[in-house]
Amino acid sequence: MVFAVELRSGLGEGRGVTHPKGIGLARLNAAVLLAALAAGCASDRISVVPAPADLGAKSGKRICIVENPNVAVRDFVLAYRTALERRGYFVEIFQKNPQVSVCQLTSRYVAYANGFAQLELYWEGRPVGNGFHSSAALSNEALDTLVSRLLP
Amino acid sequence: MRFLLRVTLLICASGPAGCGMQVVVPTNPNNYSIEPGAVAKLRTSRSVVLRNGYTEPAPREMPMRHNTLVVDQKQLTDTGIAMLARALQKQGIATVQQADNSVTLRVRAQGYAAQPFRWTGKVLLEAQLGDGTLISYPNESLSPKGWENAFDGAVLFALNDLLADERFVAYMNRP
Numbered sequence: 001m002v003f004a005v006e007l008r009s010g011l012g013e014g015r016g017v018t019h020p021k022g023i024g025l026a027r028l029n030a031a032v033l034l035a036a037l038a039a040g041c042a043s044d045r046i047s048v049v050p051a052p053a054d055l056g057a058k059s060g061k062r063i064c065i066v067e068n069p070n071v072a073v074r075d076f077v078l079a080y081r082t083a084l085e086r087r088g089y090f091v092e093i094f095q096k097n098p099q100v101s102v103c104q105l106t107s108r109y110v111a112y113a114n115g116f117a118q119l120e121l122y123w124e125g126r127p128v129g130n131g132f133h134s135s136a137a138l139s140n141e142a143l144d145t146l147v148s149r150l151l152p
Numbered sequence: 153m154r155f156l157l158r159v160t161l162l163i164c165a166s167g168p169a170g171c172g173m174q175v176v177v178p179t180n181p182n183n184y185s186i187e188p189g190a191v192a193k194l195r196t197s198r199s200v201v202l203r204n205g206y207t208e209p210a211p212r213e214m215p216m217r218h219n220t221l222v223v224d225q226k227q228l229t230d231t232g233i234a235m236l237a238r239a240l241q242k243q244g245i246a247t248v249q250q251a252d253n254s255v256t257l258r259v260r261a262q263g264y265a266a267q268p269f270r271w272t273g274k275v276l277l278e279a280q281l282g283d284g285t286l287i288s289y290p291n292e293s294l295s296p297k298g299w300e301n302a303f304d305g306a307v308l309f310a311l312n313d314l315l316a317d318e319r320f321v322a323y324m325n326r327p
Contacts, residue, residue: 070270070272070294096309096312096313097289097290097291097313099316099317099318100317100319101318108290108292110265110272112267120290122288122290124288125276125287125288125289125290126276126288127262127276127290
């Protein structure tokens with residue numbers, strides 16, 4: 001995923017398409033091929049059961065993350081919070097399951113140093129969506145992608 | 153030599169299936185106890201019916217790399233009921249066969265995580281109150297002792313959530 005993002009940003013700046021001897025086109029083809037491959041790999045590494053489309057409106061874009069004390073990946077919860085905030089959510093973090101009167105939409109997560117991360121969404125305690133990512137490294141971009149697919 | 157190669161290939165090919173086995177997770181209501189403080193909000197001198205939402209064994213099979221983890225959700229619910237009943241009785245709330253208040257519990261095994269010397273069990277606890285309210289709490293527990301403690305611990309944590317739930321407390325304390 002990181003690779004794909006880097007390729008896209010490179011193309012966005014117009015690099016590799018203006019070479020006078022046509023090498024640019026070859027580079028473009030290679031870049032497109034690599035991007036396609038990378039995108040293919042990326043889709044293999046992310047699996048999502050998306051939440052219902054109306055969940056954002058139903059929740060008033062408010063979500064509570066239940067902190068997982070067993071997750072040793074430093075700052076994961078903050079990265080997750082930031083990813084949700086980018087989607088327009090107001091996020092609160094709780095040490096344990098909050099009361100339904102406090103928060104109807106909650107999320108639990110797990111993340112390991114090997115790049116595996118799983119996010120789960122619950123509406124009033126009932127599962128409504130989940131997604132996981134697995135690869136050698138979990139980047140902020142990958143987390144953003146996971147969150148955007150989980151909460152469309 | 154060729155025979156040995158064939159045998160080796162056969163063993164390798166059938167490895168995951170041939171060596172794969174079911175790991176049945178036991179459960180024990182005496183592994184954990186609910187802290188007295190968790191039931192302190194409930195009024196004493198009452199009675200409640202606790203029911204298991206499963207009427208027959210409900211094994212949940214969860215594939216692992218080479219094995220299958222099997223959790224009998226009915227037994228796990230029985231464990232939850234025993235833990236809850238013990239805590240309620242200490243608070244002076246009798247669990248009986250017939251009463252105005254009833255709670256039907258159902259523990260669903262939701263998943264697991266296996267790491268070296270760290271076992272995590274995930275459950276979803278559903279409590280159907282006698283007035284029709286359905287309360288649901290997910291929880292999980294990591295244990296260094298194995299699957300049994302992991303899943304039993306997850307049930308304990310979910311029960312603590314239930315006991316703290318204002319709808320549950322209001323229902324149990326209603327006049």
